[in-house]
Amino acid sequence: MARILSPTVLLGIAPIVLIVALWQGLVSFGFAPAVLLPPPGFVFSRLLQQLVTWTFQQEIVATLIRLFAGFAIAVVLGVSIGVAAAASPAINAVVRPIVRVLAPLPKVALYPALLLLLGFGHGSKITLVTADALFPILLSTYYGASTVEQKLIWSAMAAGTRRTEILFKVVLPAAMPAILTGCRIGLVISCIVVFLAEMITSTDGLGHALVTAARTFQAVDMFVPLITISLLGLILNALLGALRSYLLRGFPEA
Amino acid sequence: MTAVPARSSEWVRPVTLPEPASAIIEIDRVSQVFQTSARKDHVALSDISLTIEEGAFVSILGPSGCGKSTLLYIVGGFVSPTSGAAKMKGQVITGPGPDRGPVFQEFALFPWKTVLGNVMYGPRQQGVRAAEAEAQSRALIEMVGLKGYENFYPKELSGGMKQRVALARTLAYHPEVLLMDEPFGALDAHTRTRLQNDLLNIWERDRKTVLFVTHSVDEAVFLSDKVVMMSKSPGRIRAVIDIDLPRPRRRTELLLDPRYQKHVVDIERMFDESDEAGPSL
Amino acid sequence: MMSPAALTRRAAPVLACIGLLAVWQIASLVLKNDSFPTAMEAIRAIPDILGDKESLINILASLRRMALGFAVAVLISIPLGLLMGRSRSVAAFFNPLLMVVYPVPKAALMPIIMLWLGVGDITKTLVIFLGVSLPVIYHSFEGAKAVEEKMLWSGAAMGLSPAQRLVRIVLPAALPEILTGCRTGLVLALITMITSEMIARQSGAGNILFNALDMGQYDTVFAMIIIVGAMGICFDAIFERVRARLVRWSEPQFDMPLSFS
Structure with missing residues (x-):
C-alpha cells in the first residue's frame, strides 16, 4: 500500500483530481448549466449504465472490428514493407520516396475518396485506419531493421545461419523493440482514427453515437462514447505494453 | 605452482617445437x-x-x-x-x-535469448538435436565458469560474464x-586479466x-x-x-x-x- | 554542382508523386467508375477551386487558425516539456494526466467545445491547439531528459543559474528532439484542422471536401484531396529544411520522418 501511494503517484493523481473537482465546481456553483456540462458523477454513472446495454455494446463491437481489422492489416503491411526496405536496396529506392510523400499527407483527407470507392460500410473505415496506422509501424520497423547490430548478423552467419534465415532468426527479433514501439503508436492512432471516421459519416459505432447525441444536444451522451473510446485506447495500450514487456524480457530497457 | 624455470634449462628445451605445422x-x-x-x-x-x-x-x-x-x-x-x-x-x-568462429569486443549476444539459448544457437543451426545441443551447451557454460546462469538474459550479466558467454557460444559449434x-x-583491467588466464x-x-x-x-x-x-x-x-x-x-x-x-x-x-x-x- | 546521386535523391520524391498520380490515372481508367475521376480531371479542377474567391477565403481562414493553434501550442508545450524533463516532480505531476489524455481523439472534442464556445474561430483553434500540444510536450520532455548531466554541471560550474541553464543548455541540447516533436505537431495540426472541419461542417477546407461530396462534384473532391495532400507535403518539406538548418551541428538524423506519436 505504501508503495502504491508513493508521493510520485499522489502528485500524478493530483491534477486529475483537480480537473474533476473543477468540473464539479463549475456545475455546482452554477457557472455552467448542467445541460451543457453535466456533472462528472452523472457522466460516469451514465457510462456504467450504457456499458451494460446491448445497443451500446453493439456500437463498441462495430468500432472494435474496424479498429482491429485496420490495425492488423497495417501491422502486416508495415512490418513486411519496412523489413523489405531495410533488406533490399532496390526496394528501398522505390519505397523511400513514396513513403516520404505519403507519410506527411493528412490521410483523413483521403476519406471522401475512400467513401466513393469503397462505400459507406466497413471497407472505407478499415482502409482509413490502415492508412493512418501504417506509417508509424513501417517507419519504426525500417529503422529497427536497418540498425540491427552488424555483429549480431555476423555471429549468426558464422554459426552457420543462411542468408535467407538471417531475416527471421536475427533481423526480426533484433528489430522487435522498434517494431513494437511502432505498433503502440499505430494502435492509439487506430483508436482515434476509427472514432473520427465514424463521426464524419457512419450508421453505427462509438463515433456515430457521439454525433447522434450532438444533433440532439445531449451533452451526457456526448461524453460517454468519447470516454469509452479513450478508455479502450488506454486498455489496448496497456495490453500491448504488457505483451511488449513479455516479448522483450531479454532486452535492456524494455 | 611451478617455479620459474632456471635459466640453463630454458636454453636446453626449445620452447615452440618447429613441428611439421601446416x-x-x-x-x-x-x-x-x-x-x-x-x-x-x-x-x-x-x-x-x-x-x-x-x-x-x-x-x-x-x-x-x-x-x-x-x-x-x-x-x-x-x-x-x-x-x-x-x-x-x-x-x-x-x-x-x-x-571460423568470431568473438567480438561488443559481445554481440542475442538479447532475446538466454545464456543457454545463445550457446545452443550454433549447434542447433548445425542440426544437432535439441537434447544433445543442450547437454553440450551446459557443459560449455560450466567450462567458462557460468554454471547457474543458464537461464539469465545477457542484460543481467556483467561485461566479463557476457564475454564468457560469447566465447562459449562460439566454441559450441566447434570452429x-x-x-x-x-x-x-x-x-x-582486473576482469581482463582473469579472462586472459x-x-x-x-x-x-x-x-x-x-x-x-x-x-x-x-x-x-x-x-x-x-x-x-x-x-x-x-x-x-x-x-x-x-x-x-x-x-x-x-x-x-x-x-x-x-x-x-x-x-x-x-x-x-x-x-x-x-x-x-x-x-x- | 550536384553529384548524380544527390540529384537522384532530390528528384526521387517528385518522381514518386508522378508515379502515384500515374497509378491513380491508370486505376481510374481501368475501373471506369463515375465517382472516381482520373488524376488529370482532378488536377484540371484545382484552378477552379483556387480561383473561387469564397473557397480561397475558406482555405486561408483554415490555414490562419492552424498557424495560430500551432504557434500557441508550441510556445506553451516546449517550456512545459523542458521543465518536465529536468524536474522529477513536474514530470510526476503532469505525466499521468497526459497519459490519460493521449488516446482521446482531439478532433472529436469539436462538438462538445462547440456546445460551450460556439462554432467560431476560438473553438477550431482550441481543438488544433490540443492536437498539437501532446507530441511537442512529449518530445521536449524526452529531449530534456536525455541532456547529459555533466553538461549541466559544467554550466553550473561556470556560474549559470538554473533558469539560465534551462535556456542556454537544455533548450539547445534538446532542440533536435523538440523539432522532431514540432514536425509531428505540424502534420497533426493540418490533420486536426481538416478533421474538425469535416465534423463541424461549417467552413474551411474540410467542409469544401464534404460539400462537394454531397453535391456529387467528384472532381472537386479529388482536386481538394490533392490540395490538402500538397499542403501536408509542402509544410513537412519546408519544416524539414528549417530543422536541418537549425540543428546542423547534431548527428545526422535518420532520413525518413520517424515520429507520429
Whole structure:
C-alpha cells in the first residue's frame, strides 16, 4: 500500500483530481448549466449504465472490428514493407520516396475518396485506419531493421545461419523493440482514427453515437462514447505494453 | 605452482617445437580500400600477406585505425577484400562459415535469448538435436565458469560474464579457428586479466588456432606464439615476432621473466620509433 | 554542382508523386467508375477551386487558425516539456494526466467545445491547439531528459543559474528532439484542422471536401484531396529544411520522418 501511494503517484493523481473537482465546481456553483456540462458523477454513472446495454455494446463491437481489422492489416503491411526496405536496396529506392510523400499527407483527407470507392460500410473505415496506422509501424520497423547490430548478423552467419534465415532468426527479433514501439503508436492512432471516421459519416459505432447525441444536444451522451473510446485506447495500450514487456524480457530497457 | 624455470634449462628445451605445422590460413596480398567520401579513399590494408599455422595462437597488434580488425573480418568472410584473397585450408574464403568462429569486443549476444539459448544457437543451426545441443551447451557454460546462469538474459550479466558467454557460444559449434576481435577491450583491467588466464587454460586443452586482435602489447605477448605488428595509414605488417615463452604460462611468473619483459620493451620501442617518424593521421 | 546521386535523391520524391498520380490515372481508367475521376480531371479542377474567391477565403481562414493553434501550442508545450524533463516532480505531476489524455481523439472534442464556445474561430483553434500540444510536450520532455548531466554541471560550474541553464543548455541540447516533436505537431495540426472541419461542417477546407461530396462534384473532391495532400507535403518539406538548418551541428538524423506519436 505504501508503495502504491508513493508521493510520485499522489502528485500524478493530483491534477486529475483537480480537473474533476473543477468540473464539479463549475456545475455546482452554477457557472455552467448542467445541460451543457453535466456533472462528472452523472457522466460516469451514465457510462456504467450504457456499458451494460446491448445497443451500446453493439456500437463498441462495430468500432472494435474496424479498429482491429485496420490495425492488423497495417501491422502486416508495415512490418513486411519496412523489413523489405531495410533488406533490399532496390526496394528501398522505390519505397523511400513514396513513403516520404505519403507519410506527411493528412490521410483523413483521403476519406471522401475512400467513401466513393469503397462505400459507406466497413471497407472505407478499415482502409482509413490502415492508412493512418501504417506509417508509424513501417517507419519504426525500417529503422529497427536497418540498425540491427552488424555483429549480431555476423555471429549468426558464422554459426552457420543462411542468408535467407538471417531475416527471421536475427533481423526480426533484433528489430522487435522498434517494431513494437511502432505498433503502440499505430494502435492509439487506430483508436482515434476509427472514432473520427465514424463521426464524419457512419450508421453505427462509438463515433456515430457521439454525433447522434450532438444533433440532439445531449451533452451526457456526448461524453460517454468519447470516454469509452479513450478508455479502450488506454486498455489496448496497456495490453500491448504488457505483451511488449513479455516479448522483450531479454532486452535492456524494455 | 611451478617455479620459474632456471635459466640453463630454458636454453636446453626449445620452447615452440618447429613441428611439421601446416598452414591453416593464408592471407595473400590482401588490400582493403574504403571510400570515406567522394574525394578521398582510405587505405585500411595495403598488400598484406601472412600465413597462420594450425594450432598457433597469433596476435595482431597495432594502433587503432591500422586495419587489424578489418583483416580479421576478411578472414571471417564478413568483409571481402578490395584485392587479394584470404584462404582457409587452401580454399578461398568467400563468406562466413562455422569453421571460423568470431568473438567480438561488443559481445554481440542475442538479447532475446538466454545464456543457454545463445550457446545452443550454433549447434542447433548445425542440426544437432535439441537434447544433445543442450547437454553440450551446459557443459560449455560450466567450462567458462557460468554454471547457474543458464537461464539469465545477457542484460543481467556483467561485461566479463557476457564475454564468457560469447566465447562459449562460439566454441559450441566447434570452429577450427577462433577469431577474436579485441575481445577483452571493453573490460576493466582486473576482469581482463582473469579472462586472459581463463582463455589460455581453455586454449591449452585443444590448442585451436586463434587469431587475436588487440592493441595491448602485454596481452599480445602474454597470450601468443607469434605477434604480428601492424602500422597504420596505410595498414601494413611491420614485423612478425615469435614469442618463445614456455607454456603453460602463468602471468605472475611471466611478469618476472626477462624474456617476457624484453619482448614487451622491444615491441613498445618499435611503436615509439614509428610515432617519432611523425604523426600519421 | 550536384553529384548524380544527390540529384537522384532530390528528384526521387517528385518522381514518386508522378508515379502515384500515374497509378491513380491508370486505376481510374481501368475501373471506369463515375465517382472516381482520373488524376488529370482532378488536377484540371484545382484552378477552379483556387480561383473561387469564397473557397480561397475558406482555405486561408483554415490555414490562419492552424498557424495560430500551432504557434500557441508550441510556445506553451516546449517550456512545459523542458521543465518536465529536468524536474522529477513536474514530470510526476503532469505525466499521468497526459497519459490519460493521449488516446482521446482531439478532433472529436469539436462538438462538445462547440456546445460551450460556439462554432467560431476560438473553438477550431482550441481543438488544433490540443492536437498539437501532446507530441511537442512529449518530445521536449524526452529531449530534456536525455541532456547529459555533466553538461549541466559544467554550466553550473561556470556560474549559470538554473533558469539560465534551462535556456542556454537544455533548450539547445534538446532542440533536435523538440523539432522532431514540432514536425509531428505540424502534420497533426493540418490533420486536426481538416478533421474538425469535416465534423463541424461549417467552413474551411474540410467542409469544401464534404460539400462537394454531397453535391456529387467528384472532381472537386479529388482536386481538394490533392490540395490538402500538397499542403501536408509542402509544410513537412519546408519544416524539414528549417530543422536541418537549425540543428546542423547534431548527428545526422535518420532520413525518413520517424515520429507520429
